[in-house]
Amino acid sequence: MKRITHLTAMVLLALGLQHGALVDSASVNCAAGELMSPQTASRLGLEEVWRRQMRVPAGAGSIVDQQIIVHEADPREYVEVVTKAAEGEQPTVMFRIPTDQVGPDGQPIGKEEAERLARREVRRLARRKLDLSITSSTVPRIKLYTAANNGTLECRDAETGTPIWMSQVGDPQLNFGRMGIDDEFVTITNGGNLVKIDATNGEPINSVRTTSMPLYGAIHAGDFSLVPTIRNGVEGYPLADTTRDPFMEIVSGLALEPPTKSPTSTKVAWATDRGFVYVMELSGEPSVLFRLNTDGIVSGRIAAADGDRFFFGSESGQVYGLRATRTGRVLWSQPYGEPFYKAPFLVNGMVLLPSAYGNLYAIDEKTGLGVWDQPIPNVDEIIGGFDQMLFVRLLSQSFAAIDLETGSVIEVDNTLKPVKLLVNRTTDRLYLVNAIGTVQCLRAIGADNPTIRRAVDTGDPEEAEEATEKPEAEAPKAAPADPFGAGGDPFGAGGADPFGAGGADPFGAGDAGGGEMADPFGAPAGGGNDPFGGDPFGN
CATH class of the missing domain: 2.40.128.630 (Lipocalin)
Known part of the structure; x- marks a missing residue:
């Protein structure tokens, strides 16, 4: 059978989408050189988890935005059959099933049914004489969101590739921007409009007109969808509390990239021109x-x-x-x-x-x-990294793996040339996208549960140093004794004037008893004479 060419695959994909069908990646031979081969994956200690075709109208070129989002407030529970592990080692997972897996009735099976299926699996594995146990674990739900330039929004399970929902929003004749995403809502800019969608089911909620034209799209922070605009500033539109008014903040210069949100607060940062x-x-x-x-x-x-x-x-x-x-x-x-x-x-x-x-x-x-003795040359883009390995695209457009500890290149695959990048900054998974919009997910061999990567705060060294140097509060102490004797004047004259003249005028003139002070310029006090000896102008 002849190999299906890239052009043929694109035609099949377009025809499938026009008739409302999804062309499965198994039926289309993906363009060579854009997804990782089993040989390269094996050399790097990786395995393919899933490979799925995104619902995009014209391949990767029609993808406006793709994001991998960790929903920590919505964890997923698994029931697992694991082997007994030696001390210091992780048990091997022989079988795992999510409690929210859909059963024959179209409803989640629940934990009780998942445990029943796990016990059945233990009986099946009994002939292998393994020391098995049934446990449960919870991991944050991780989703892959894709936005296409025709207004198609798609949400998938980033661990399995399983579709969760798909929605069609906005006007395809207008440009779409970057998505803002949180546990409850998804927003996306469409021309001068901000469209809000329910993040749980993909249902459109409303669309509001922005005051100024959006630049890049939206991000979510606090209770707002924040939109950089062409008017040297940002605009914020309330998400949950629609009784709040939108706000506008004018700054110096245009935003050069979308703002970035702190992972531990509602602060955002961006740079201007x-x-x-x-x-x-x-x-x-x-x-x-x-x-x-x-x-x-x-x-x-x-x-x-x-x-x-x-x-x-x-x-x-x-x-x-x-x-x-x-x-x-x-x-x-x-x-x-x-x-x-x-x-x-x-x-x-x-x-x-x-x-x-x-x-x-x-x-x-x-x-x-x-950290390294010298920088690594010829690196174009970073794709992802975990387990002491960093995955990059070189200036030659080839794929390479780098040892993070030594800063040395450990693998270069000149046959693998990633074109569309899906950079994963949050988990220990590597995602590759080919020209027709197929996404490939890879992980370290045996790493069933995802690890959420966080740049942990170890504290500010200067602030810690200041805190250790700061003395503790002490109880008030009695006033120290006068070093010159009880009540003695430091100049040896009781309560006398420090200039040695009782209460006399310090300039040595006038009444010491507090009368009118003599003129310091030698004129009688109260005489009214000009201290400078008359009118300075001779009048």
């Missing part, structure tokens, strides 16, 4: 906390970490670590001599940042100093 980085608080009454005048314009999107920390590089080669306190605290600022135009990637306590010249720097989150 006037050389400022703004930090805004969106809880309570939204307000700008401070702005930082940076050395060079910050063109790349800002990266955020626990503890309201933000990291970014500028076009002049300066890299910053910032803590978003009330007045703003620059944790460190280090020059690296090469322009930076891209967003940092945070992993294993490092800020990874490729320069405009293709040099990848690994910078310590705490100090801003380099």
